[in-house]
Amino acid sequence: MRAMNLLFRGRASVIYSDVKGHQVYASAEWISHSLSNPPADLEAIRSPCIALRIPRVLLLGAYDRVPRREIRFSRRNIYLRDGHLCQYCGRVYREEELNLDHVVPRDVGGKTSWENIVTACVRCNSRKANRLPEQAGMTLRRVPAKPKWRLVVASSLSTDEAEVWKEFLEVTPSGQLPWRA
Numbered sequence: 001m002r003a004m005n006l007l008f009r010g011r012a013s014v015i016y017s018d019v020k021g022h023q024v025y026a027s028a029e030w031i032s033h034s035l036s037n038p039p040a041d042l043e044a045i046r047s048p049c050i051a052l053r054i055p056r057v058l059l060l061g062a063y064d065r066v067p068r069r070e071i072r073f074s075r076r077n078i079y080l081r082d083g084h085l086c087q088y089c090g091r092v093y094r095e096e097e098l099n100l101d102h103v104v105p106r107d108v109g110g111k112t113s114w115e116n117i118v119t120a121c122v123r124c125n126s127r128k129a130n131r132l133p134e135q136a137g138m139t140l141r142r143v144p145a146k147p148k149w150r151l152v153v154a155s156s157l158s159t160d161e162a163e164v165w166k167e168f169l170e171v172t173p174s175g176q177l178p179w180r181a
């Protein structure tokens with residue numbers, strides 16, 4: 001299966017959604033996740049020693065040739081890009097403890113774009129307030145940029161599941177997901 005190939009060549013990660021929110025897994029982490037959360041038969045790829053959970057949504061690296069769509073500019077995708085890491089204090093937070101920060105404040109012409117929006121914890125966000133990072137004595141961990149990855153969605157997504165992933169995906173006017181693996 002192509003998706004698994006990409007995963008194990010380190011060219012893709014899995015996004016998995018459950019009650020705790022969305023998590024991103026690399027291949028080794030996905031194996032241990034599959035071991036601790038054994039999949040139902042229909043959701044598994046079996047080999048003699050392991051039943052691996054079939055991923056529903058993959059993040060793809062920039063270099064693969066699978067057709068891809070633009071990643072949607074959304075709160076969740078910004079958190080994903082930044083690894084749920086506050087770009088000022090460098091700590092990892094849960095989604096509900098995070099905010100989006102305009103690096104250059106909107107008041108002085110800062111755009112709402114991949115290049116000017118970063119993940120910030122509530123505390124850093126209010127400390128920085130309406131200032132440039134240097135005015136607030138804060139430093140960005142990384143220069144924000146548009147992610148190079150894209151999303152690929154398994155063809156077996158049900159309507160309910162598609163709803164869960166809507167936040168991550170560009171949706172065409174007909175309401176269909178743009179591309180299915």
Ligand SMILES: [Zn+2]
Nearest residue numbers: 086089121124
């Ligand atoms: Zn912070």
